[in-house]
Amino acid sequence: MNEPSRKRTTSTDVAADRRKQILRAAVEVFAERGFHRTRVSDIAKHAGVAYGLIYHYFDSKDDVLHCVFEDNWAVFMKAIEGLRDDPDLGAADKLKAISALFIDALEVAPATIQVIIQEVARSDRFVQTEKINAFNAAFAVIRTIVEAGQDRGELRPTIDAEVAAYAFFGALETICTGLMLNAVPLRDHRHAERVKETVNQIMLTGLCASTKGP
Amino acid sequence: MNEPSRKRTTSTDVAADRRKQILRAAVEVFAERGFHRTRVSDIAKHAGVAYGLIYHYFDSKDDVLHCVFEDNWAVFMKAIEGLRDDPDLGAADKLKAISALFIDALEVAPATIQVIIQEVARSDRFVQTEKINAFNAAFAVIRTIVEAGQDRGELRPTIDAEVAAYAFFGALETICTGLMLNAVPLRDHRHAERVKETVNQIMLTGLCASTKGP
Amino acid sequence: MNEPSRKRTTSTDVAADRRKQILRAAVEVFAERGFHRTRVSDIAKHAGVAYGLIYHYFDSKDDVLHCVFEDNWAVFMKAIEGLRDDPDLGAADKLKAISALFIDALEVAPATIQVIIQEVARSDRFVQTEKINAFNAAFAVIRTIVEAGQDRGELRPTIDAEVAAYAFFGALETICTGLMLNAVPLRDHRHAERVKETVNQIMLTGLCASTKGP
Amino acid sequence: MNEPSRKRTTSTDVAADRRKQILRAAVEVFAERGFHRTRVSDIAKHAGVAYGLIYHYFDSKDDVLHCVFEDNWAVFMKAIEGLRDDPDLGAADKLKAISALFIDALEVAPATIQVIIQEVARSDRFVQTEKINAFNAAFAVIRTIVEAGQDRGELRPTIDAEVAAYAFFGALETICTGLMLNAVPLRDHRHAERVKETVNQIMLTGLCASTKGP
DNA sequence: AATGAATGAGAGTTCATTCAT
DNA sequence: GATGAATGAACTCTCATTCAT
Known part of the structure; x- marks a missing residue:
């Protein structure tokens, strides 16, 4: 698949703002109607710009989705790569931090998260065409964290x-x-905290109430 | 959304066979190209029938996908509902059985599983339109199993x-x-077993190597 | 450039007729409005068929033009190749026959001739894209006839x-x-004959009234 | 069709230069890609100006082509009208001079000639829209020369x-x-001369080797 | 039951032109 | 003069669905 466009990268702040404006509108309509039911004109209408302007800033409707993904996912990837490389944290803490990252993002920008999961991660658009899931990089980071945790005896080796x-x-x-x-x-925020707590409990110590071992 | 069609329910065995033949072909092409990149004529070509015939057995292209889902999902639902209601099994065993059901299905009919996950469970087609996730029934069953397990002290109450x-x-x-x-x-089959084992370990006893509690 | 489509070559006579019907309509509208001002819907309307049917029989609007050309030009090429290979005719007679072919065609099917000349032969569509003028084959035949005529002392060697x-x-x-x-x-037909006569006079014996040589 | 624009006729020399600069660029890109595949932005890019500027100097993309034609064709028309009116030249010499004009122009400015022939003379743009071929004036001049030659017994009266x-x-x-x-x-230049010679031989004395008359 | 020609609404994309700066 | 962001009409092509045979 083609690289998402970096057309006119911030030649002026105005251009960058317009780009963001369109991207924000796109996220909202994609979240509401789904990518394939969204027409380019819907994005334009929602952003309050003319039809053709989308094509000033993006190559195609697909490219808009691509950019939504790249712009946001890059931040997330940077964060989890930072965690992976942090020598002061244990594996469990790293995984907890990743959960927190996700759930917090869901609180702050649910539409963006929804679009990324539904329309990118899970879409046949990505899964099929590229043979390489766009999320593979994230999987790889988590895998590395798990393996390191196993090596250091923090996580179950089996x-x-x-x-x-x-x-x-x-x-x-x-x-x-x-x-x-x-x-x-x-x-509310307390709900979010409870969700994080549950995820961490399940993933790290399991659902079972019984103590481990014999 | 409309109910999946039960057009001409097995007026003859031949008709039932044709229906199955089309459904099988549909699963294969949906798995290969994704639902929305698959044309009705692709299904027909793959099934070796004229594409008009598809409209004898199904209401629409959407209906074909619907039927793929219903036909297969119904089996799965019946199975997990049976587990839920089984008084002789503990919660952990029920969850293990569900994992096994999934992984075994993946071994036997990967294309079907792929289509169900990608194109139905995760598709905005279902997720958005209906506001009711097609998988909600399954979630509910699992939730019930978990809650019962908590009540009986088998699973962590928190x-x-x-x-x-x-x-x-x-x-x-x-x-x-x-x-x-x-x-x-x-x-191979051993790989499948190892996957099941991993899932169960993670979900039931957690990733952490450390023993629980003091 | 792609080969003009031979989609469904006469699977039935009906299909062949439909194809011809569309082609005839296309020639008429192309002649009247020019290729690039003609919309596909104009062809359809003129042919009395639905929009999409054009795409049953042809790959694209370009393909329609291509087929107009190929279907008609092939006949002409066959004819002049026949002349080229005729051992009983002198070069002058061959050239006269070619003139006659052209002018007669203009009488019988002016729109077709117009489209071929304007929209194919002269169009940047062909001239540019292919780097090989679609008419090159005809040029080559005429050139061969001229050279043979020169070899046999019938045409001026210089x-x-x-x-x-x-x-x-x-x-x-x-x-x-x-x-x-x-x-x-x-x-009228007499006009046509006079045109042929003039072309032949000019090309074969020149405009000048003066006798050749000293 | 509208008259080609004379917008801001040389209000300053700078303006005239800009105009020429754009026209030169336009000829090059029209010759290379063909008029209808050339975007206004292509002309601008090639001329090294912003594309909005083209609309300072020309009314439209069509107007640019029009001006390319007019600017160059006017020179040619003036030349052949001069020939037509020259009492000291015979018809044959006048026609030879016209051939020379053409072939020389082809040597000096091939792109311009190509654009004029392909995109103006032969384009349905001109041929159709105006019903009056842009070249009709030239045809008329040549016709007059031929008729005068016939009247004076220099050219064949038939x-x-x-x-x-x-x-x-x-x-x-x-x-x-x-x-x-x-x-x-x-x-090379010798090739050009040979081409002129051939044209003149063919047109004036014909292809046939045989002497005229009885 | 079976076929595939026929339909036409719908959507993405292009690009000439305008205009605020 | 000069720029290029903004506009939106125009147009091609796709493909689910219908229907005569």
Whole structure:
């Protein structure tokens, strides 16, 4: 797939603002109607700009989605790569931080998260065409964290790190989706905290009440 | 959304066979190209029938997908409802059985699983239009199992059962997707067993190596 | 450039007829409005068929033009190749026959000739894209006839055969265009004959009244 | 069609220069890509100006082409009208001079000639819209020269002068086009001279080797 | 039951032109 | 004069669906 366009990268602040304005509008309509039911004119109308202006800033409707993803995902990737490389944190703490990152994002920008999960991560658009899931980089980071944790004796050595990465990520992702499908994504900040707590408990210490071992 | 069609329900065995033939072809092409990149004529070509015939057996292209889902999902739902109601199994065993159901299905019919996850569960088609996730019934069953397990002291009481259901389901789902994206979905039966084992370990006893409690 | 489509080559006579019907309509509207001012819907309307049907029989609007050209030009090429290979005719007679072919065609099917000359032969569409003028094959045949005539002492040896081919062809072509621009392309059959006679006189014996040589 | 614009006729020399600069660039890109595949921004880019500026100097994209034509064609028309009115030249010499004019122009400014022939003379843009071929003035001049030559006994009286004008002009035109389609338009000056010689021989004394008369 | 020609609404994209700066 | 962001009409092509045979 082509690189998302970097057309006229901030030749002026005005251009950058317009770009952002369109991107913001796009996220909102994509979240509301879904990518493939959204017409380019919907984005334009929502952004309050003319039809053709979209094509000043983006190559195509697909490119708009691409850019929504790249702009936001890059931030997330940078954050989790930072965690991965942090020598002062244990594996469990790193995973907790990742959960927090996700859930916090869901609180702050639910539409963006929804679009990224629904229309990019899960869309056949990405999954199929590229053969390389756009999320693979994130999976790889989590896997690395898990493996490092196993090496240092912090995480159970019997677990397949790749599968663990999928499980961890999928759990987070589906929680986000599930929560979003309810009218009010996250009732309040305390709800968000409780969700984080639950994820961490499940992933790190399991559902079972019984103590480990024999 | 309309009910999936039950047009001409098995007026003859021949008709039922044709229907199955088309459905099988549809699963294959949906898995390969994704629902929205698949044309009705692609399904027809793959099934070796004229594309007008598809409209004898189904109301629309959407209806074909719907039927793929319903036909297969119904089996799965019946199975997990049976587990839920089984008085002889503990919550952990029920969840293990659900994992097994999923991973086994992935081994036997990967294309079907892929279509159900990608094009139905995750598609804005279902998620958005209906406001009611097609998977909600499954979530509800898992939630019930978790809650029962908590009541009986088998599962940790501090966990939010709804979030747990999302986490459990999402983990399974993403593992399936992740494994499918690799050329060979499941290398062999032993691989499948190892995946199940990992899921169960993570979900039931957690990633952490440290023993629980003092 | 892609080969003009041979979609569904006469699977039934009905299909062949429909194809011809569209092609006939296309020639008429192309002749009237010019290719690039003609919308696909104009062709459809003129042919009395639905918009989309054009795309059953042709790949694109360009393909329609391509097919107009190929279908008709092939006939002409066959004819002049036959002349080229005829051992019983002198070069002058061959050239006369070619003139007659052109002018007769102009009488019988002026719109077709117009479209071929204006929209294909002269269009940047062909001239530029292909770097190989669609008419090159015809030029080559005429050139061969001229060279053979020179070898046999029938035509002046001092003339550059390539340039002669261009001149001969261009003269014919422009006469056709010029005549067509007048309301009534060819006033009557006698007019046509007079045009042929003039072309032949000019090309074969020149404009000058003076006798050749010293 | 509207008159080509004379916007801001040389209010300053700078303006005139800008105009020429744009026109020169336009000729080059029209020759390379063809008029209808050339975007206004292509002209601007090639001229090194902002594309809005083109609308300071010209009314529209069509107007640019129009001006390319007018500016150059006017020179040619003036020349052949001078020839027509020259009492000291015979008809044959006048026609030879016209050939020379064309071929020389092709040597000096091939792109300009190409644009004039392809995009103006032959374009449905002019041919159709105006019903009056932009070249009609030139045809008329040549026709007048031929008729005068016939009256003075220099040219064959049996020839239709109108048709002769088309033939002469078309021959020249197609030779130009044909030569241009080869990588190197005119190999060298000697080639140009040979081409002129051939045209003159063909048009004035014919292709046939046999002497005229009984 | 089966076919595939026929339909036409719908959507993405292009690009000449305008205009505020 | 000069710029290029902004506009939106125009147009091609796709494809789900219908229907005569």
